[in-house]
Amino acid sequence: MASSKQTVLPFLPSSAGFTARIHPVVLFNICDCYVRRPDQAERVIGTLLGSVSPDGTVEIRNTYAVPHSEPGDQVAIDVDYHHNMYASHQKVNPKEVIVGWFSTGLGVSGRSALIHEFYSREVTNPVHLTVDTGFTDGEASIKAYISINLSLGDRQLAAQFQEIPLDFRMVEAEQVGFDILKTTMVDKLPNDLEGMEASMERLLALIDDVYKYVDGVVEGNVAPDNNNGRLISDALSSIPKMSPAVFDKVFNDKIQDNLALVYLSSLTRTQLSIAEKLNTAAQIL
Template sequence: MAASDQTVLQFFPSTTSLSAKVHPVVVFSICDCYVRRQDQAERVIGTLLGSILPDGTVDIRNSYAVPHNESSDQVALDIDYHHNMFLSHQKVNPKEVIVGWYSTGFGVSGGSALIHEFYAREVANPVHLTVDTGFRNGEATIKAYVSVNLSLGDRQLAAQFHEIPLDLRMIEAERVGFDILKKTIVDKLPNDLEGMEASMERLLALFDDVYKYVDDVVEGRVAPDNSIGRFITDTVASIPKMPPAVFDKLLNDRLQDHLLLLYLSSLTRTQLSLAEKLNTASQIL
């Protein structure tokens, strides 16, 4: 057979160079929708909103659930509800567009290809975000996928989901809540001081890791990485230079302000509770 008569089986992995960044509020919203789902629903799916950053990263900032019914061989989406919700979000924040869709569960399921095909008509190269609300690996695993086409000559045969890098960065206040969300059993919610203590412990652990890495590079046990070195340099340079006494005073002043706010908020809650009880008693009498 001549070379020109051969049919080539090929992938088109152009979308696999993408990466995604998801904000914690999206994860919290997905978990809330899963808790509020209908009794017969095994999973929740919905639309992801965000934007494309200049470096090509898909920035996922918002989401909403879409009612659906699915069986072993078909999936039915409420398309009208999806479009109405998107139009409502556009009125509030016109910069957020559809960037993909999400589903709860571990990994990609059988009906995911059908749903992904629908969102591919809404936006080019949609991102599929999965959140494991079943804690199969002991925590809520979060992954992002894109679809890679498999073609035989000019005919498309199938689509394969390919995992892409996912960045889940958050501030410390969000991380305290996210760490609680990842656990299967929670004894009690930490108060503000306990959350601050946990943040300080993580910060000290990061300092120890940086010290160990720098020592290993200096001693020749680890090959140096210029990108890590520049990141450490920029981090150290961003710290304001001040005497230890000034730093201690600044920290203590901020801590006292924080405790004062907690005290005032507690007084406010107590006053509102007393006012509500007095109002109820006056209506009864």
């Protein structure tokens, strides 16, 4: 296990100076990976990406799942997949580096120590993030840990996971989306067409509210507000000026691009599923 210094008993190790900040997209990615996990898999694990500030604050901005299996007391990680995913991510976001790993479930276990040892070889002092997707205590418990070695003289006795402070970091747009999702319960996730339809209905409702407000101000039924006026002016000025024909062409082109992406992603998932089944069959034979 990686550690910044040796700790001698009977003094307890300290995690002072270590804090973590997490963006909402990380939690959504982890939940999505858990929903799409392979059959019979109890939990999913993956790599955390972000940055580390000089004061020891770890900012977690992104993540990806890593295939693994846990037969008995052992753990097998697809190291090649992990390295390939990280290399691909570096081409897109070179400033985001490995800062730790995540797992679903409540708390840590003995097998978590084995996985943490692997990530300790990837980065110094990795952060271990746990997300209780099973809502064991009636809520999604989210905690962050670091591992500290317990030593007696030059002899290492054990490794201890110690919890560190964890804060949520959200920009204004993320906060709005997070609040909506937090208070919304649906029977099933909407598909792309249903999501677009709901967004357009919401946009039309907002436009209708603006029309009513402006008409009320003009007729003298509503007291004018300079701040609202500036916001409406900024919104109107941000709309690109184009003819209806050009708008229709741009909109239709965007729809075609989205449909092409959906088709390609569906084709990729099918190919991966076929490759996984062939690989499983080859191992059986």
